[in-house]
Amino acid sequence: MDGPEDTDTLLALICSLLPDNIAPTQQSLLDALLQTEGDVEKAAEIISKQRSNSKRKRNVSLDGWLIRAASSNDANGQPSSLQSRLGTEPFSKKPRSANATTSTTKTGPSLPLSRPVKPVENLLDVLRQPLSVVPSVPRLPPLTLSNPSLVAQHTPCTHHLGILPPELACRLFYTMLHEARDWSRNKWWLVDRLVESPHRASLYTRHPVEGNDEAAWQGITRAWYNGRRGEVSKPFPSPMEEACRIVEKTVNAEMCKRKRFPLEWGGDPDDPDGQGLTWRANFAAANCYEGAKEGVGFHSDRLTSIGPYPTIASLSLGTRRVFRLREVIALDEVGKRAAQTFDIPLPHNSLCIMHASTQERFKHSIPPRSTIDRFHPPYPPPPELPELASDPGNCRINITFQFFRPDFHPDTIPRCKCGEMTTLRPDMKGRQRESEGSDKGSRSPGSSGEHATTGYWWTCTAGDQNEGKGCGFWKVMDVKAEGRGPFVSDL
């Protein structure tokens, strides 16, 4: 799920620190961010100094503004460093200062807080800051990929229509819609704001739990809930288990046709847990979007439990929504080519497989819409289900089946200075390549393009639940030193 993790978020944060009369270009925001190696506070300072030198319009100094903003939000009245509270993607090899913070750990959806806070805000509204964007290369209009062959041609995904027997698809839709009454909106801290995703979600684990390792699943569950304590995952309901077997067959058949990446899981299919499959689903995130306005913002899925180059199989049920993929342009290509956005309409009973490299090269979202296509279920609800609380014509259910890799067991995940499990993120911008001065090839769009080797970071995300206060810890993942694998490259 999403968190305070990417450049877009950092840009939005800089904007939120600027007075209303400053609307910088995206380029000037990026320049300031690079100049300050990702320090949002300093970047905001640079931009406002540039503006006040050129226009002399402001009569309030940024320092004063920052201190006012910080002290009004800090329980102890201390102006706290915004930078240290960001669990962000690192910009340089230099570790940031680690400000240990007193932690009031939150449990459950009500998130008891130690200080008065602003009301929970919809993440999409927070990120919709006034950016006046002047791109250095012309923007490309979004391309709609309206059939499976276009999806395969332009992206590392495949789209499979009518994946389940129609009766099973409907039964699963009604079952999950009924389950969704207990799901909640994911919440986390974005600096000093508590934000929530504008849709409901829940985590499911396949039973029997592999190796009977309940403790591992608790760790995975906690990581999935952005570090929130007290959440439990649910077992797959029986129609989900039925669907999962079909999804596994489709994914494995598709993977056999594809080039595999060196860092993909190369586990032994003869392993009793492997059941002879290259990829298997042992957990799933379920999402419910009710009405046109609900959605999920741009993000790439966290890799902490699923490792690099994962395969994720995403099943759509109910009303058709658009799945939007946006390419991330590596630093060495910024200004040379524009990012392409792809829209894939996902109808009821279709499976979109995000194959290896999707999480490394693209962000994805379900954008809110102004209208919705009403869904007309071809079967009535199963008689054994109680009456539904939501209108089935108005809802989309998504189930993303995923594989927890044994070599990313929670016990092996590096802890940050807050004592929490860190989060694994791909270096989508190629910063590690840049800082090493290496040229391992650049990326090109489409599934057939050569893909530069991606690096990964372990980063502190404890601030997600701790009022935005993390320790800023990060380190580069070193798969050999950390004893991970086997990888495809080891086979």
Ligand SMILES: O=C(O)CCC(=O)C(=O)O
């Ligand atoms: O609803 C979808 O298709 C996407 C869900 C998603 O991105 C997620 O669960 O991480």
Ligand SMILES: [Fe+2]
């Ligand atoms: Fe996702």
